[in-house]
Amino acid sequence: MSEHFPALVIIVPLISAFLISATGWLNKRLCFPIAVFSLTVSLFASIGVLMMVLENGTVQYRLGGWAPPWGIEYRIDHLNSLVLVVISAVAVLNIVTTHKPVQQDFSGKEGPFYALYVLFVTGLSGIVVTGDAFNLYVLLEIASLTGYALIGLGKDRAALSSLNYLIMGTIGASFYLLGIGYIYLVTGSLNIADIANLLPDIYDSGVVLFAFIFCMIGLFIKMAFFPLHAWLPNAYSYAQSSAVSLIAPLTTKVMIYVMIRVTLYLFTPQFSFVFLNISKPMVWLSVLAIVMGSLFALSQKSLKKMLTYIIVAEVGYMVGGLWLGNRQGITGSILHIVNDAAMTLCLFLAAGNILYMLKSDSFEDMKGLFVKMPFTMAAFTAGALSIIGVPPFCGFFSKWYLISGGIAAGEFGFVGALIFSSLVNVVLFFRVIEIGYYEPFTNHPNAHQKDEETLFNEAPRDMLVPLLMAAILLLALGIFTGHIVTAIIQFAIPTGII
């Protein structure tokens, strides 16, 4: 049984996605339990895979028994087992909160919604476990297509912004496919580990260079790296919050994982860092991403829009951390994948609760929220402190690794950008907290108010508990950072990197 865990992570949600869309026609109430069950099975399987990796090192799973490099293999090492657990944990925590908002926003469409939800998680987990570069493209498109549909289910401008996202995302995926085609042209292989062995002889080939450029441009579009980020803010802020609190924490982070996989394990650090010698311009691009993301966030007037620009800045952190090219920077980058997923989940869940109760997320309507929704705002404050980087919350530790990596590499512009972005985050979040704490409470005309007299009007329990768990997770991740780094992340970095 346990040797099939790598396949179960994908197959259980994949099959249940079809089951959900079928039961959606018969009995809508069954959709939610099936989705929760399949994602929980997937979570346990991914934790099982992590345990196996911690015990025995890399796990290889041959689909259909075909040996690599001819067959598709699932190859799970310390890097992707960690990301896999993050994906399934975020998916399970988030699905519990979607129960009530989905009934309210998509009544009658529960079947399609949960089928897309589960299929999206399948796609992302597939991207992470696969060891085949073309298989990765197909799963990338599964995750993206379901993501477009989930965003397009929203109201008003959601369909338009989802269409823009679709066009940008397809260009990105096509560029990645083209890059893989170039690699296939010169190596004749699609297996990532096999390609890494074949490449050293042809480092100076122009085809490999262009393959690298195309793969990177494609991934930069998909992860919303600064000049190519234009699709993200609108797509994420017009989507329904039950969909966006799944998509926002995961999509960009999984694309960062793919970038790390491609630069370190497909093209090898020898090619990406030493032969190409483009670390400096890449770090400066990420500096630009961090600074511009923070500045754009500063000019927003609603909570969700502000959070989306913070994601753009955070993508800059992780890209910069990787291209510092030293052990501390890459550790920071991988740790930030985990931490940023947790932080973004916490903040978007809080924003979702506020939106569910208030029907608005503009700063003006958030006056007196600490009295009205104390638990939600406490969790929001925890997420805010973590993004700012206050110990013992987890955001501090990944930022610490990134800053020390920047100092070790002599990239003081990057260090300066990280500190600048932390300061901007202080301004951003304390503005929200100040409005919520000090301004007197005013009733919003459309609010979900049962009784005009009661000020206390907290979100329903099944939306609140996962949010509080996410907030506690931020603390736990911060406290156990040392364990995560020594037990998992240090083995995820190729040994050649100092």
Added chain:
Amino acid sequence: MNEILTTIISKYNYWGFILLMMIGLYAMMVKKNLVKKIIGMNIFQTGIILFYVSIGVKKGATIPIISHGHGKEKHVIHAAEYINPLPHVLMLTAIVVSVATLGVALALAIKVYREYDTLEEDEINKKIRDQAK
């Protein structure tokens, strides 16, 4: 001059795919109509499919089915006599992906049309600006 011309002509399949990709990119960037943009996106994807299909081809090679069949005497198989089937198989998957993308995109375009009663991007932007006022 003659050499450049021969390299261009001998690699005509690559020029074809580059041309298709550029047509697609042009349509996506310049056209204001959403459906035209979506079709441009599809042409862009088709260019890449053409690229993959063309790299599997070998001169003078045949389809990759081994001719001796079952029960007959076995003989040596020369890989050079058969075209490479793998890129073609990969493109079957990519075609499915591009059809699915086109379907989702057109469905979203219908939803946009219901919302704004138009598919012209500048008219939609004007309506959004008017709503904000």
